[in-house]
Amino acid sequence: MKIFRCFIICSLCSLLLTGCWDRNEINEYAFWIGTALDVTESGKLEKSAQIAIPAEFKTLKGSGGKGERANIVVSATGSSIVDLIQQIQEKLPRRIFLGHRRSIFIGEKLAHNGLVDIMDQFTRNPDTRMRTDIFVVNDGKGKDALTINSPFNQFSAIVAVHQDRYCRLGDTSLRDFLLDAGRDGIRPSMPMIDIAPVNKLEENKIIEVRAVAIFNKDLKMVGKVRDRESLELFWVKGVLKNQYVSEETGEGSISLYVSNLKRKFSTTIEGDKLKVRVKLIGNARVVENNTPIDLSVSSQRIHTERKFNKIKAQQIEATIRKIQKEYGQDVFGFGEEFHREHPKQWKKLKAQWDQKFPTIEVAVDVGIKIQSTGDIRKRIPRIGARE
């Protein structure tokens, strides 16, 4: 027993006599909210960080807002990402804390150069979290996205996450990107943001999420699709949850709010020919009707529905063909469906997937179902009705 007491006392002493290595008060931390990565003129890597300044939170709320930013953007240039973390740390009086980083912005130039070298760190570094949003900045530098001063939130990095409703990937888009990058039958895609001002009011305040960047196998950006086409891309990929669809039906335009979007692929291999049938479905609510059609009458509604779906299917087919022809990257994951349905043939197909993808025959079938005509049945006479 005596030996034991001795042992315990000794060990207790050794604990009490030493310092505390990992003591960190919260006010000694610099919270890193957003990262931007760019490539400089000379080909070096530039990293910028959006760092929170907690003291500014109060003044903004208390004094009705002086328009001061509660964050500071610091940048550094160098050759590897972690080397840059050291440089950024040297510019800050507090210890960097990466655990709260919400998004990463990548300059378009860097995206074209390829992301292979920067991706490792995001999964390896135990201080970072994989739950992060990631964007390519359209025609610009990632750094500029960090200096946006949104009136909705102090941090443009957080605004971007909230605004990523485009594909509703939100903060899982880094995971999704890495997931796609690691698979054979799909090529990664990533939401893009626009920061170029459209008018004076929006200047330096608004970011737009309205395009998607397409990457190839080596994680090099090869192209982008915008607006309607990018929504269609994400619908076919199966990540879009809802959207507004507006089409000219010949008798006027109809706008629908379509939710519960789903997609289903079925694949066939006939000799050398690969075929994919894409079935897209969704539940719609009519939000605008500029046609004389009374959508509450079933016969008319079904007719319009069919017409609408047909137009939409043609558009989506055109988009898919465009991506096949212009970029040749399987961002939809058709390959993964072949993998699932024809696992044996896939073993041969996967090596030459980039060559095969542009030759696939794709047939799109859209099945949007109008489930509600909104608050009114037919249009109120004289308000918009063409008589």
Add this chain to the structure above:
Amino acid sequence: MKISSWQLFWILTTLEISMSIWLTVSPTIEIARQDAWISLVVAGIIGLALSWVLVKVSQRHASQTLIEFAQTLFGKWLGKLIGVLYLLVWYSVCADILRIFSLFIKQVLFHDTPMWIISMLMMIAMAYIALVGSVEAIARFSEMAGPLLLLGILITFILNISNLRLTLMLPVFMDTGAMSILKGSFVNASFLGESMMIMMLIPFVANPKKILKPVIFSICIASMLAIITAIMVVSTFGIQIGSTLYFPYFSMVRFINYLDFIQNMDVWIVFIWIFSVFVKLSIYLFINSYGTAQLLGVKKWRKMIAFTAPVIFAATLTPANLFGLLDFANLVWIRLIFPIFIVGFPIIFLFASMIRKRMLAAS
């Protein structure tokens, strides 16, 4: 110093879960890819079969520990040799787990704290519970820690549902084939084989005849959780990321973000996990001390803690880094300890014991 058979259940469940979902999932995904869950089902079946053998062996010598019944079966010297070998295994496992535990805590919580401080704090707690309460206190502690651990893991599973992409599980079987699936199952099966410690614990169980059900049950729960973890990890991170993560379950917990306010659950999970590792380590410390005492003929086994604790602590500090430890799991535990000490010897014990009984009956 007796424990009930359901206390045995909680001890086994707690210590099986703590390492099997932490360490075996990503090696299995690496070999069996998206069919890791099938591998783990196979592993569970292997684990159940092994446990059945272990229980039968133990029940035949219910009043003796392994150290004693090896001597009754094979004579004094051969029996002692077997005892020494088993103790070597348990010493090394104990040191290995203590090391993994300390490195993990260092990696996720305390970057700058020296590893030995973390190990030493754990060792002091282990020595205390083994010294003062011995197996009974550990059993009671696991009755508290076990349900807490199960609850914590279940909550994380439920919260992770929204992150799942079940299509990542497909196609089933076609990519891997039977050989990879079988090969992948050994990792988890060997970890489930840790239940071989019942051969040491059996004299302390109040009703040794009734241990089969609790032991089988605990193996079922542990392998069930491993299967669910594998499915969750594969369909959250895919096979590429899932197979390269050191601690995939932990990464998955870090990934949870439910309604934007339930996040960073990793702290809670580590907290509960420390309890279960504590159960595991202290039961190993107890077995080692008790076994060494029996082997050397020391009457007061508690004195042996003064020997075992420093030895294990010193062994903990020897390997250089995390790789050495995972190599231990891959090279020593799966290739040597699993076939010899978990599969081979217990079966030999079973046959030897049956033959001996027949010979005694004949004479």
